[in-house]
Every structure is written in structure tokens, then in C-alpha cells.
Amino acid sequence: MRILVVEDERRLARAIGHGLEDHGFTVELAHDGETGLWKAREQDYDCVVLDLMLPVLSGEQVCRQLRADGCWVPILILTARGGAEAEAGGLDFGADDYLRKPFSYRVLIARLNALLRRTAPARPVDLVVGDLVLDPARRSVRRGTTPIELTRREFSLLEYLMRKAGSTCSKAEILDHVWGANFDREPNVVEVYVGYLRRKIDQPFGTGSIRTVRGHGYLIGDDDPGRVESIDG
Template identity: 65%
Template sequence: MRVLVVEDERRLAAAVKRGLEASGFAVDVACDGVTGLHMAREGGYDGVVLDIMLPGLSGYKVCAQLRAEENWVPVLILSAKDGEYDQADGLDLGADDYLTKPFSYVVLAARLRALLRRGARPRPAVLVAGDLHLDPAARTVRRADADIELTAREFALLE
């Protein structure tokens, strides 16, 4: 599954990227709201992890703009803003979930998987293109009669 992380703190963005990749996600990073909005619009992501306090365009505005454009990509806000009104605002603007910093990578990955299960587009159990067969459930790839070994990132990109 392809995920976009929009986070301006570069060290945290890199850590989130590593943590999600270790859980099998293919991850791209944007470090400001304008770039994040553009990538979310154009990138065909399965989900977006979005900070609120971003340069250029706030996470609130990024989320609201995506929803105004009827872009229903699942959005999980990951923010240091932990007040109940901050969380309510994010959810009311269209976010699907809200997790506060500091956070557990185990919980972040689990909540993201839950969002992606709910927002998954219908597709066949095994994806086929010519003689290439990809089974997302078993996480296997075959071309003709040969098994192909892929890293988690390669598998996610191919999927």
C-alpha cells in the first residue's frame, strides 16, 4: 500500500517513513502543505498521514481542500496538537482518524491498516497482468512458473 506522509520535521518524517516501511508500506514524504496537497492529488496514494502545523498550507486546509475536491483518500492526522477541539476540528474537516504525538509506531501502523481496510477499493483477490500474478493476501509474486522475491517496498509499489 502506498502512503504519503506530510510532516515538516524532517527527522520525524524520516522516522515515520522507516517505521511504516518496516510494516510493509511504500512511503513518500512531503515536508510542507503545498507539496503535500499536490502529491495527495496526483500520487494515487492509498492513505495520507498528515501533520497539522505545516509551512505553506496547514494540514487542516490540505484535508479540507482534498474533501472539497471529492478526493476521499483516507487521511490520518498525526499532530502534536492534542486538545479535544483540535481533534474535533480535524475530524470535522474530513480526516478519518487523529493520532497525537508522541505516538506508538505499532499503533500508527495498526490504525493506518484499519483505515485502509475501510477505504480499500474493490479489486480481485489475485492481480494479473499477462503472465505476472500478484497475491496481496499471501504477499507473493509469480511470473509464468517462477516465484519472484521482492522487498516490502518493491511489493507495495508493484501492488
């Protein structure tokens, strides 16, 4: 099981990491909210252990953004705050459980195991466009019988386009839904990632399912090479 620990107190983060590794978990660390959010978006984890009081982005901001992105990885909040009100607040913004500092490793391990044992939600329906199949539950993609490896961001972009199959999605809409409303990079990042996707899901198969609609955005549909207007943007 892969666990992401987002904790700005480096000594505590290392101690938590060593304690979890001693119990068989694979652990990665982040020491601020921005880095933690990036790691959680780009890689697959079985659970995120998230401190509330973080630099750059707070734990609450990280949690809210992940949920807004459609990332439902279990999140265990760590905080020095006490009381039922604080605990309810953590659960209200999308966390799955709450653990107050100081805590014992025995309790931390028990809480993590309980989260990981919880019944999974109903399995989402596969998204299908022609012979391109995206499985939201397994986070897998295949063209016919050939599996395709995508990064988390590439997967999120493809999932969004496939959910809107046949409709044109503007760059602004894609940025809001895939990168988040607070994303402050240039819109051309969408073109870059569309290019990445085309090189993985279309070019190796001689297809052109992602189309550029000049002046409007992108759409995905059944392969129609004659309608592909751009291979890079």
C-alpha cells in the first residue's frame, strides 16, 4: 500500500514515514500543501495522511481541491486542533477521518487500515469512444486490447474529454475541470497535454480521435482522420 504523508514538521514526517514503513507501507513525503497536492494529482496512492497547518496551501485547501478534481483517495487529517467542531469541519471539506496530535502509531495504523478496508463505492461505468476504453475505477485505458499507460494528469484530461464525448470543450473549461479554478499557468498547458495524449492514444494506432476545433477547443469522438486539424495543438 502506498501512502502519501503531507506534514511540514520534517522530523515528525520522517518519524511517521518510518513507522508506516515498519508496518509494510510504502511511503512518500511532502512538506508543504502545494507539493502534496501535486504529488496526489500526479501519482496513485492508497491513502493520504494530511496535516492541516501547512505552508503555501493549507491541508483544507489541498483536500478541497482534490475532491473538486474528482480524486477520491482516502484522506486522514492530522491536526493539533481539538474538539468535535474541528473534527466535523475536517469531515465537511472532504476528509475521511481525523486524528488529533499527539497520537500513537498503533492508533494511526488502525485508522489507516480501517480506511483501506472500507467498502469501495459502486464501480463507475467504463467510458467508451470507438475502441478506446477508459475504466474510471481501475484508472486504466486501452485501445482495443492494448493497454495504454497515462500519468494522472493525462488520465484526468482524457476522462474529462470522454465524459464530454462529441461535444467541444474549451481550454478554459478544461483548465477549470482538470487543473482547477486556481491554476495560474498559461492555457497552452492544455495544448501540451493534448499533444501528450495524442502521442499515446492515437498516433501509435494510426487514429485521430482527439480533434482540434479551431477557435473553440477540443473534442473526442470516433476516429475520423479527415477531421483532425492539428497533431500538436
